[in-house]
Amino acid sequence: MIPPFDVDHEYEQDDDNDTFLFEGLQQYVLTHYPNPERLDCLDAATLRAFVYAPETLDLEDRKFLHVFKCAECTRELMAHRVERDQRLELHAARSARPNKSTRRAILKASTAMPLLLFFLVLL
Numbered sequence: 001m002i003p004p005f006d007v008d009h010e011y012e013q014d015d016d017n018d019t020f021l022f023e024g025l026q027q028y029v030l031t032h033y034p035n036p037e038r039l040d041c042l043d044a045a046t047l048r049a050f051v052y053a054p055e056t057l058d059l060e061d062r063k064f065l066h067v068f069k070c071a072e073c074t075r076e077l078m079a080h081r082v083e084r085d086q087r088l089e090l091h092a093a094r095s096a097r098p099n100k101s102t103r104r105a106i107l108k109a110s111t112a113m114p115l116l117l118f119f120l121v122l123l
């Protein structure tokens with residue numbers, strides 16, 4: 001039986017994105033590295049690119065290590081990720097929802113079907 005919160009178990013059971021590890025690291029940075037003066041912070045466009053287009057950044061550049069020691073940058077990255085995930089969910093919901101012409105076709109079909117069945121029963 002696994003205890004309710006077993007850190008070792010949680011790490012072993014982490015998903016392919018290492019979400020548990022990543023969230024633990026974020027919490028550690030938020031708690032231990034406050035930087036209210038925003039010393040050496042990455043600019044807003046770079047932080048945004050970190051989330052939306054990381055392939056455009058040279059992540060081997062040592063300047064990016066800053067985010068591991070800055071609660072403010074970490075907080076901004078978290079906000080960008082929430083915004084990105086909300087946009088993705090909205091996009092997925094819109095894609096799954098039939099468009100107006102499809103809805104009209106479904107409505108016509110659902111209206112016509114009982115009439116068609118009625119005539120088939122009569123014949």
Ligand SMILES: [Zn+2]
Pocket residue numbers: 035038039040041042066067070071072073074
């Ligand atoms: Zn920073």
